[in-house]
Amino acid sequence: MPPSNDLKDGGELRIIGFLCNWCSYSGADAAGVARLEQPTDLRIIRTPCTGRIDPLFILRALINGADGVLVSGCHPGDCHYVEGNFHARRRLETLKRILPISGIDPERFKYTWVSASESGRWQETVREFTAKIHALGPAPRMTDVVSRSKDLSLEGLLLQDENGGA
């Protein structure tokens, strides 16, 4: 499939999708069967449930160089395992709110709920998220060497030192 027209540049970025087997994966499958056109930057990993998704999966993907991570599962209340996505919701929200302190843009991580019948909504989700990641551009990498002369002062971060430089 050619890259979607709404993306200005031709280059693909790496977006990892963690999808629950019962809702979003089927939804994405249905979108494919219905030939709903989607950008191809997303690489999907199928999981039994969003509750199976350890927040570390997402962190590992982001630190290993993923430009974006999309998590999608059943709508809360519709979980195949009854409460998996309730647990996931708390974990994913916690992760999303902690991310900014690490300097990783929280916009690069999105979690959402798409059911098996919502193929149109899936197409829209993928298009929107891919466009957002393209707008953000490739993610900065930890592996790029940083000069040691960069400001490493710690004292400036302490409460008492008002004129600290950090």
Add this chain to the structure above:
Amino acid sequence: MNVLETMKKCIREALPDLDMVMGWEQGFDTLHATPLFMETAEDVDRLILGPTCVQSLAVHLPSLKGKKIGVVVKGCDSRAVVQLLSENLLNRENLVIFGFGCDGVVSLSRLKKKLGALDFIESAEKKDDRLCIEINGEQQDLPFDDICAPKCLTCSRPNAIISDHFAGPQRTPRIPAKGKTALEKFEEKSLPERFDFWKAQMQRCVRCYACRDSCPMCVCRDHCVAVSRNPHFVSQEATASENFMFQLIHVMHLAGRCVSCGECERACPMDIPLGLLRAKSTEVTSALFNQEAGLDQEAVLPLLSFNIEEETIEEHD
């Protein structure tokens, strides 16, 4: 009778029924304390209490489960004990807690920055809000706030919140000094600046795991996901990205559990400000789940429970 003598008396009385009591004794000089494991009445004589007693002894408790243990705790240490109890990692009936009101502890790394080197300290004594130390024959008189552990500047719980024996007077919590916290200052930086900051810090990290080993809430020990091959979340390479992954694992595993004891940052031989990551995680989980770790023995871990309707989480559909 002063606090120390009262504490010694309490411990001597309780010791016959216990396998061991953990406290602190003087290390190689008066500024350095080291953990003391008291098994006999004579051992109790070496006990000290004061601003040099920096280590949280709660870190040893989970590995001593099954023994009858006494532990001396400051306010911050006691929160770790409460959290361990709430997670069923300790048996309350096997534990005797000796609490006291802590007056703040020194930060050796801040002191070192002030003095240049800390080779041998002839004497160190806290007088009100100053620390008088003698180094290389010179007397130094330093404001305590300049050299205390960062956590003590905002300490709201100086007294052990759980104890079977409490020695000495209750301390009044200090009013946090005006000004921004380290976290607020750090959050003024942009995301790329923060990322570069961590990138530089993580290049310094030697992955000695001191932060993990000193953490009273890190209880997996030999099963730590950071060293396991299956699942293999982190490789052994000590590169910035692997080090950062390890740190973020620590943060995620402590989300909703971190008792803000600051041990990770204190133990770090490279002086990496790990407290920033923990402070953020504590801020996030308190805001989301309206719950602070280490205050309630009956509390359920927020990430092990859920509400069908989450009031604090915006619905994503």
